[in-house]
Amino acid sequence: MNHPFRYAAAAFASGAAALAFGADALAGEAEDALIAKVVSAYGGDRLRNMKSIRINDVYKNAFPGQGYTSGYVEFTPLSQDARIDLAGERGSVEGWSANWNFDTHTRQLSAGEEIVTVNYRDGTYQHATAPDFFSAFGIVYRVSDTLLAYQLAKSAQTAKAAGEENYLGRPHKLITFEMPQSPPLTLHVDAESGVISKMTRETAFGALTYLFSDHKTVGGVGYASSFEFFIGKDPNIITTSRNISVNTVRSNVFSVDRGIVEEPARVSQSEMTVDEIAEGVHLAGVGGAGAAAYTAFIDAGDHVIAVGGYAGLKARYDAYKDAVGHSKPIRYQIVTHHHTDHLGGMADALALGATFVSPANAVENVSVAAGETPPADRLIVLDGEMTLGPVKIYDIATSHAESYALVYAPGAKVAFQADHYTGNYEGDTPTSAGVGAVTLKKAIDDLGLDVDILLSAHGRKAVPWAEFETAVENYDASPCPSGRAICG
Ligand SMILES: [Zn+2]
Known part of the structure; x- marks a missing residue:
């Protein structure tokens, strides 16, 4: 958030x-x-x-x-x-x-x-x-x-x-x-x-x-x-x-x-949805009164990889299984970063048998959220970058967190992130970007990733890369563009 x-x-x-x-x-x-x-x-x-x-x-x-x-x-x-x-x-x-x-x-x-x-x-x-x-x-x-x-x-x-x-x-x-x-x-x-x-x-x-x-x-x-x-x-x-x-x-x-x-019309998030983003990549979640919470499920053959750990993970996984018609287990739950609001689903992940992939500085908060420290054979501490079947995971620093697990599926050209940019609007209207989006784009550019679609833990919209680029270009670094008295 x-x-x-x-x-x-x-x-x-x-x-x-x-x-x-x-x-x-x-x-x-x-x-x-x-x-x-x-x-x-x-x-x-x-x-x-x-x-x-x-x-x-x-x-x-x-x-x-x-x-x-x-x-x-x-x-x-x-x-x-x-x-x-x-x-x-x-x-x-x-x-x-x-x-x-x-x-x-x-x-x-x-x-x-x-x-x-x-x-x-x-x-x-x-x-x-x-x-x-x-x-x-x-x-x-x-x-x-x-x-x-x-x-x-x-x-x-x-x-x-x-x-x-x-x-x-x-x-x-x-x-x-x-x-x-x-x-x-x-x-x-x-x-x-x-x-x-x-x-x-x-x-x-x-x-x-x-x-x-x-x-x-x-x-x-x-x-x-x-x-x-x-x-x-x-x-x-x-x-x-x-x-x-x-x-x-x-x-x-x-x-x-x-x-x-x-404002322009918002993408509807009132119901639980499971959208196919690319072959083998689905995004499941719902908006509602609290923070919108979405999880990407990536089919990795005989199992799935989940990323996006808000509370309600099991409900999103159940919706995903219903939508795709199989019940492959979550073998890996990727922890995006140490912020506790993104760890509300970790007890579900533990109960579902997932192995956690986590930045080092998030392990303590994951343990608290899950109710226990994951067993050693179910915890992979992210170190630099790693490949996990169809996804690559990069430990990057942005303005949002010192250690952040950026998830990229090169076959689908899809990246998943939390808290850096969420597209709210229907069509190609960008949402206003903050410093987080600027630093995320720089990190992705520096890694040389070829991204078509950017997913968010906080929204249903599968954001075309061009929209994200426009949002970042539109970012006004002035702290008080309105000139109103409160900040002028
Ligand atoms: Zn955060």
Whole structure:
């Protein structure tokens, strides 16, 4: 994966908590008193009557399991401009991020009755997958103590006092409340000042912790100028600056910018498909709500070679067997690189009897994902390059990973890669390329490979080499081609 908001979506993922608003339900006295204290700390009526809020952040963002090396995870800068129309339940979140491997500039916004995402690098917009306001913009509430205080007051009937604790040497009172599209939130409120020091919640991703400090006031409304976010014990977001303003959001932000056009039609990925790419080479997979996950199966005579290891490998293999009408075993599973999202299917591969072919720096993560270290006779550590029946495998370095297994089938002139380029659109329209695509093309050119078709772990489209070349030629190395304020 290579898009910061996809990671953010995982980091902040919502759960399916049903809201139970009893018409006459009221919080108890302890809850009422604590809510009043929080509201007072954040501005009293100024908070309650707030019409809109704008939050400008600069983050350092970590993507767990996605480091350049397998040793640690680098932080990526992310600038974010969030605007929320509270009364109208409309949002706009613009994000700009540029690092060694990708640069993205997008804005998710409420536009009329729908939620869309603008891609400023492409000059296009698409219909967003988030179905409603809180699915799309609940993330903004959760990272802002001001909005948490605002929403606590609004959802007072769901609030429950949840005990006390000492935090940073100061007594704190805990209170839980419910917000749409999220498991319940627990606020840790400084008993003396009433400010929110911490918010915690339990999700499918484990315990998430949101820390707020350096509380200030602007326009009579309180906010923490420092924010950190943890997944379990691991720091995931650190703010390097935060500014807010109240009642400054104008309605004209809630429309798609002039000159931005709807993106071309996307290749359909809604169903599991098995496409024959060339003789003996098939691509199986499906898109859906999460990351699209595709595996190439290459017929090698009495067995097949699989490459592309996302979760759901067995389902893709079963679909492949149904489509081709045989049940040759997966003898080899090629591990593209050490990133953990590409290893979710390794337990399936182990159970199916495959021998792993892996870059050296991915072996540890493969073992964790598979549930055990593969037996020595079922593990081939990639060293430079190797030939495995109809495929060649090259250990290359790109901007995405220091050690990456590029798979090439010379007979079919097909190459398979993950995370460097995915064609999204029908026909020959290229998708915008990032630095990863540029470095991949250079590696393929340096190896002198004759590639007709480029396959991706993240998409169904069999990309003609000419499209990939065009995408790389079109790459604009300027970090801020749009010239918009967030990056200009
Ligand atoms: Zn990756």
